[in-house]
Amino acid sequence: MRRAAGILGWLLAVVVIALGAAGLVTGMDGAPGEGSRPELTAAGDAEVTVALDAAQAEFEALAADVEALGTQARGALASLTANDRETAAAAIAAGDDLVARIDARSLAVRLALGDVPLLDTPAAEYRVSQDVRDRRDRLLAALDATSGLEDAWTRLTTGSVSASQMSELLAAHDEAVLAAAALGRQGKYDAAIRTLDGADTAISDARALRDRLARTVDVTTLDAWLDRNAAYDVALRGLYRALRDVGGRVTQDVRDAVKAERAAKERLPPDSRAMVLIMADIGRGGMNEAVIGIEEARGRLAEALQPAASSSPTVAP
Numbered sequence: 001m002r003r004a005a006g007i008l009g010w011l012l013a014v015v016v017i018a019l020g021a022a023g024l025v026t027g028m029d030g031a032p033g034e035g036s037r038p039e040l041t042a043a044g045d046a047e048v049t050v051a052l053d054a055a056q057a058e059f060e061a062l063a064a065d066v067e068a069l070g071t072q073a074r075g076a077l078a079s080l081t082a083n084d085r086e087t088a089a090a091a092i093a094a095g096d097d098l099v100a101r102i103d104a105r106s107l108a109v110r111l112a113l114g115d116v117p118l119l120d121t122p123a124a125e126y127r128v129s130q131d132v133r134d135r136r137d138r139l140l141a142a143l144d145a146t147s148g149l150e151d152a153w154t155r156l157t158t159g160s161v162s163a164s165q166m167s168e169l170l171a172a173h174d175e176a177v178l179a180a181a182a183l184g185r186q187g188k189y190d191a192a193i194r195t196l197d198g199a200d201t202a203i204s205d206a207r208a209l210r211d212r213l214a215r216t217v218d219v220t221t222l223d224a225w226l227d228r229n230a231a232y233d234v235a236l237r238g239l240y241r242a243l244r245d246v247g248g249r250v251t252q253d254v255r256d257a258v259k260a261e262r263a264a265k266e267r268l269p270p271d272s273r274a275m276v277l278i279m280a281d282i283g284r285g286g287m288n289e290a291v292i293g294i295e296e297a298r299g300r301l302a303e304a305l306q307p308a309a310s311s312s313p314t315v316a317p
Contacts, residue, residue, distance in 0.1 A: 044127030048118055052135055055112035056305070059139055062105040063301040066146065069098040070294045073156055077287050080163045080279050088164070092157055099153045106146045113140050142304030145297040156290035163282040166209055166222070170275065173202035173229060180236065189244035196237050203230050213282060221277045228267045235264035 038045075072095040079088035118124050119136055176198035183192035206226055210219050235257075242257040269275075 038129065041127055041129045041132075044118055044123075045129050045132050048116055048128050048132050048136075051112070051116040052132070052139075055109055055116065056139065058105060058109050058112060059143070059301070060305060062102060062109055062143075062146070063298070063305060065098050065102050065105060066149065066294065066298045066301055069095055069102065069149065069153070070291070070298050072098065073153070073291045073294050076156065076160055077291055080160055080282070080287075082276065082279075085164050085167060088160055092160055095153055095157075099150055102146055102149055106143060110140070110143055113143070138304050142300045145300040148293060149297055152290040152293040156287050159282060159287040159290075162209065162213055163279050166206060166213075166282060167275070167279065169202050169206040169209065170225070170278075173199045173206070176202060177229075177233065177236070180240075184236075184240050184243075187243075189240040192240045193237055193244075196233055196240075199229075199233050203233070218281045221274060221281055225269065225274050225278060228264075228269070232261075232264040232268055235261040 072091045076088045076091035076095065079085070079091060113136055114120075116136055118128055119133060124133060176195055180192040180195040180199070183189075183195060203226060206222075210222055210226065213219055213222075239254075239257040239261045242251075242253045246254060
């Protein structure tokens with residue numbers, strides 16, 4: 001009986017030792033870096049987090065610059081639509097500075113994220129938790145959104161330049177016609193006809209710009225404006241020639257010329273709404289797409305700063 005009891009005791013000791021070893025192995029069996037054992041990655045997480053916090057501070061400044069660029073882009077588009085060239089020019093100048101700063105900050109953030117310790121080494125798998133590794137990857141992925149901002153801003157500024165040029169040409173035309181009309185009322189018909197040459201030049205230059213814009217812009221309203229104003233210029237020139245040739249006397253040719261001038265004048269736009277539509281059409285030619293591109297980049301950066309999960313591992317119960 002004593003011998004049997006001794007054997008049983010040894011068997012129980014073996015079983016206890018085996019179960020204890022199995023428990024130890026089970027406790028160590030979690031995959032490194034999965035966050036299930038934060039005590040194994042605490043030191044690595046702390047080292048990496050310090051570097052990530054510094055990079056994220058610059059990342060947040062970058063996101064603020066992109067948001068400011070979106071504000072300037074929307075302001076420039078709205079100003080051009082309202083034919084407020086001075087405000088649009090100020091917005092574009094501010095945007096130019098922001099684009100340069102965004103490029104510099106994007107490079108700085110990318111270099112800082114690339115210099116984070118441990119993450120690009122094999123040791124990261126077991127020394128850094130998955131949440132911390134994901135944090136760096138999330139920031140890097142969002143950073144790619146800034147790569148197209150310079151092109152987007154170039155499209156916007158190109159559209160604004162076209163809008164400004166067109167606005168200047170149409171304004172120059174109107175000024176020439178008004179000056180010619182003033183000369184005509186004074187009976188200076190030759191001078192009035194020469195002044196209308198400036199209106200013809202403005203129309204010609206505007207049509208050349210129109211042909212370039214037609215690749216990306218709806219030019220229907222612009223075509224109507226150019227055609228109607230060009231027709232009025234012809235009618236006004238005809239009136240002044242008729243008056244000049246008869247020395248101011250009223251003849252049938254003069255009556256016909258007066259009738260043609262009145263008919264052409266009635267077809268002119270009654271107010272500045274046509275100009276607003278023209279500027280809006282030019283604005284939509286690539287400028288809206290540029291604004292949308294900037295807003296999409298802003299959204300991606302903001303999303304990277306608002307992760308769905310906590311960036312620090314939690315201790316399992």
